[in-house]
Amino acid sequence: MQLGTPRPCSARPPRRSAWLARRPRAWVERRAASEPIAYIRGFKEWLSLRIATDRRALIPRPETELLAEAAIDEIAARLVRDDEPIAAWEVGTGSGAVAVALALRFRTALALGRLRLGATDVSPEALELASENLAAHGVAGLVSLGLGDLLEVSVLPAPQVPDLLVANLPYVPSDEVAAGVGSLRFEPALALDGGTDGLDLLRRLLAELPFQLAPGGVALLEIGHDQADAVRAAAEALPIPVRVSSLPDLAGLQRVVRIERA
Numbered sequence: 001m002q003l004g005t006p007r008p009c010s011a012r013p014p015r016r017s018a019w020l021a022r023r024p025r026a027w028v029e030r031r032a033a034s035e036p037i038a039y040i041r042g043f044k045e046w047l048s049l050r051i052a053t054d055r056r057a058l059i060p061r062p063e064t065e066l067l068a069e070a071a072i073d074e075i076a077a078r079l080v081r082d083d084e085p086i087a088a089w090e091v092g093t094g095s096g097a098v099a100v101a102l103a104l105r106f107r108t109a110l111a112l113g114r115l116r117l118g119a120t121d122v123s124p125e126a127l128e129l130a131s132e133n134l135a136a137h138g139v140a141g142l143v144s145l146g147l148g149d150l151l152e153v154s155v156l157p158a159p160q161v162p163d164l165l166v167a168n169l170p171y172v173p174s175d176e177v178a179a180g181v182g183s184l185r186f187e188p189a190l191a192l193d194g195g196t197d198g199l200d201l202l203r204r205l206l207a208e209l210p211f212q213l214a215p216g217g218v219a220l221l222e223i224g225h226d227q228a229d230a231v232r233a234a235a236e237a238l239p240i241p242v243r244v245s246s247l248p249d250l251a252g253l254q255r256v257v258r259i260e261r262a
Contacts, residue, residue: 036183047101052133053057053202057094058124058191059183063255064168067222068101070247070256071166074218075102078163079109085114091150092169092206093119093192096130096143102166103139111140117155118144118155123190151206151212165219169201170194171227198224203234209261210240219259228254236258 015257031042038044038053045051047058047068078086086109093099099119109115114115121127127147134140146155156162171194177184184192194200202221213219223231228246235244241262246254 010120034182035186039186044200046097049097049100049104049137051095051097051100052129053095054129055186055188056129057123058187060095060097063249064098064222066247066249067168067220067256068098070220071098071102071164072105072169072260074164074220075106075109075115079106079114085113086164087156087160087162088115088117088166089151089155090117090119091165091167091199092191093121093130093145094126094168096133098166098168099130099143100137100139101131103134103142104137104151107139107142110139116156116160117142117198119148120146120148120151120153120155120261122147122149126188126191132170151208151256159218161214162235163217165205165209165213165217167202167205167219168222169205170223171198171202171224173198197230199227199230199234202227206231206234206238206259209235209238209242209259213261215261217261219261221257221259222255223257225255228257231257 021043028042038059039055042052043050044053044060047065051060090099096119103110110117119130124147127145129179131145134143134186135176144155146153167198170192172192174193174196175196177193179188180210209219221231223248232244235242243260243262245258247256249255
């Protein structure tokens with residue numbers, strides 16, 4: 001072959017190029033079917049973190065940032081005030097987003113034993129995703145994970161009970177989950193369905209507070225936009241003295257209930 005003579009082109013493009021060309025088309029088709037972008041991309045930017053997402057768990061929501069920030073404030077205040085180690089437990093960790101945020105924020109306190117952090121979920125698939133997210137952010141060794149329904153499996157050294165409970169439990173009414181509007185069609189029903197009025201799991205957790213929350217402890221619960229009054233009433237009916245308040249999101253909706261055991 002003489003210099004300057006063009007090399008013959010292969011009539012068949014490389015297989016990898018063909019695969020890459022098909023990916024955007026597949027993404028468009030998935031989005032056209034209303035699949036959430038976070039599932040298509042495989043991650044969600046949440047609280048300045050990159051959280052891996054797939055159908056094993058819910059996609060982290062903006063209102064859950066409020067829950068994580070409230071938990072950070074509670075832990076920070078206790079670290080300044082208390083000399084004893086602080087125990088925090090996230091119930092229904094899902095993708096592990098909140099546990100990741102807390103572990104990164106309090107990495108030193110966890111390493112020194114000033115804070116103990118556990119996270120549980122009833123779904124083994126969700127717990128697997130949470131484990132992957134903790135590992136991806138370099139904090140897997142700082143959080144104890146447990147598989148179990150609500151508080152049935154402790155992630156704290158016995159007989160310690162938590163000073164802080166953080167929970168984003170299913171709170172969507174069953175009929176809304178069954179309707180499958182928007183992203184609800186793709187996300188796991190187990191992580192969404194809160195029963196007829198959305199409060200079944202929240203009521204069950206509240207009933208455990210007299211036994212599973214330390215004196216002076218705080219429970220932070222993410223709730224639906226119209227559930228604050230019902231959750232407050234259920235908390236105030238407990239056979240222990242409590243102080244109940246709620247935190248609004250940017251739209252002014254009460255999305256986190258704070259219950260302090262007096």
